[in-house]
Amino acid sequence: MLMPINPLFELTAKEAAKQRDTLNLIASENYPSPKVLELLGSVWMNKYAEGLPGKRYYAGNIYADEMETFVQTKALEVFDKTGEYGVNVQVLSGSPANAMVFLTMLEAGDTIMSLNLANGGHLSHMHATSNFLKFFKLVNYDVSETRPGTFDIDMDDYQTKLKEHRPKLVIIGFSAFPRAYEFAQMTKWAHDAGALVLADIAHINGLVAAGLHDTPFKAGAEGADFVSMTTHKTFRGPRGAMLFAKQDHMPAINKTIFPGTSGGPHLHQIAATGQALLEILDEDTYPDGRNFTDYSKAVLETSHALEQGAADGGLEIVSPTQNHLCLVKLPDAVDSLEFQRRLESVGIISNRNMIPFDKKSAWRPSGMRFGTAALTSRGLTPAQATELGQLIASLALDKLSEDDTLDQVRTMAKSLNWYY
Known part of the structure; x- marks a missing residue:
């Protein structure tokens, strides 16, 4: 008797053929290396590891501790040249990473300032689309036509709204903004106004890692307090995220992630992120060399x-x-x-x-x-x-x-x- 075709594997084969035979111009997608995919489907999937390295609530995590610590070390090696940041690699995706900052640092009624969604901002930064934001006041900064056919961040509008609204948190990031951000200047102005700064570099973290875009990882007042990122897009890793914070904020961030909002981390995802970091550091290679x-x-x-x-x-x-x-x-x-x-x-x-x-x-x-x-x-x-x-x-x-x-x-x- 012939076994019926498994529809899941059949659909996977169809999806693979579609991806191969079409031209993908989705700005938030990429193709991770086969090694990244191998780790996503590896035995790390079998483990439960509530807690952080060295402080787990389950036995049997000696290698999980080593692996997660290794990935954290590589993440900081890629992005943090100041020694002022820590990183949590357990956040599951970009929007929850942003939410961890809201839940950790803000109280109901606090004001958040972010780029207008209609002019390039992201859904997770906006009232109407994010349940995490319904308890906060939201102010948008905007873009302006700095010269014919070119829209950049309206720095006058940005500074005016900082002074007028005194937000508790400023989000510097985007979803559909083709221009470069001036992280240092925008961050310093926000700090001068008494705000914390979350830099969401989900789209450009690969460019930042390669030194081709300004970085929000800076020392002192020009450095963002928090940096969120996804691990696919220009990063070319698995679907996932990382959340960095200045060291004095890391204990609270870690507590919000576990046990505040999640249980066991996805170790297979963390390991695959580590492989992408090795490829960024040229300690391993993508198939094209x-x-x-x-x-x-x-x-x-x-x-x-x-x-x-x-x-x-x-x-x-x-x-x-x-x-x-x-x-x-x-x-x-x-x-x-x-x-x-x-x-x-x-x-x-x-x-x-x-x-x-x-x-x-x-x-x-x-x-x-x-x-x-x-x-x-x-x-x-x-x-x-x-x-x-x-x-x-x-x-x-x-x-x-x-x-x-x-x-x-x-x-x-x-x-x-x-x-x-």
Whole structure:
């Protein structure tokens, strides 16, 4: 008697083929190394390890202690050059990492200041979308058109709102902001106003690790009090997170994470994060053999090239990119939800997104967000990125049929690396 096909493995095979045969431009996704995936599915999955290294509530954690301590050490080696920070590697993902800071440092009624969601901020920083924030007052700082076609953080608005609202916590971070942050200046101003600072670098931590973006890990008043990050995106590790804090805040942060909000940590996820850190430190290699700094430089090059291709093809760019993602404005007559579906139908995976001062709804906004970290991991070149940007523009402006676009996408996808 033949055994029936296991639908889970069948669906996994279909998903793998889809990922291989399409071009992924989701800015928050990437392809971890096979070694990262191996550790995610390893025997670390079997262990329960409530507590911190050296203080567990279960027996049998001698190697878990060694492994978690090793990952903490490597995380600090990558990011903290000051010796002023500690790190918790047990937080499960980015939004809960931010929530740990809220729950640790704030009281009901305190004021949080963060970047406006409509102009690039993140859901976990916003009242209407985060249950963690419903007990706090929220103030938004904004962007301004610093020169034609370029939107940067409005520093005058930022300073004015710091003085006017005296927030307890300022969040410096984003989800769809293609420009570089000036962490040191923004952090110092916030500290001068009596605020604590949480730098959310979920999108750019790989660029920070490679020395290609300003870092929030600084000594004294220019250093963020807390730094949250996910471990995928430009970091190229597993889905997960880490939360750093200045040393005087670490005991309280650790207590909020356990036993305050969670039980046993996901050791398999922590181990896989450690592998990604080794690849960042060039103590192990990604399958293509590039060191992490060269990969990160290539991400910036392909991001610029994709943006240039889209502009050459006739699309309007929303602020020239300085990181791994770019925003484009679609023609007013083009429905972004339908265009996202059209792109997917020809093998280009992306997401619609609001743009600064968008007059359309969040469900059907005016823009599209594209990121190149994932395809750069597969070996995308700047020339290919330019071609891809032109394909997107041609489809948006009806200069190329869907059949012709699909053929070109399939050809490009076949030319890229696939490691699974």
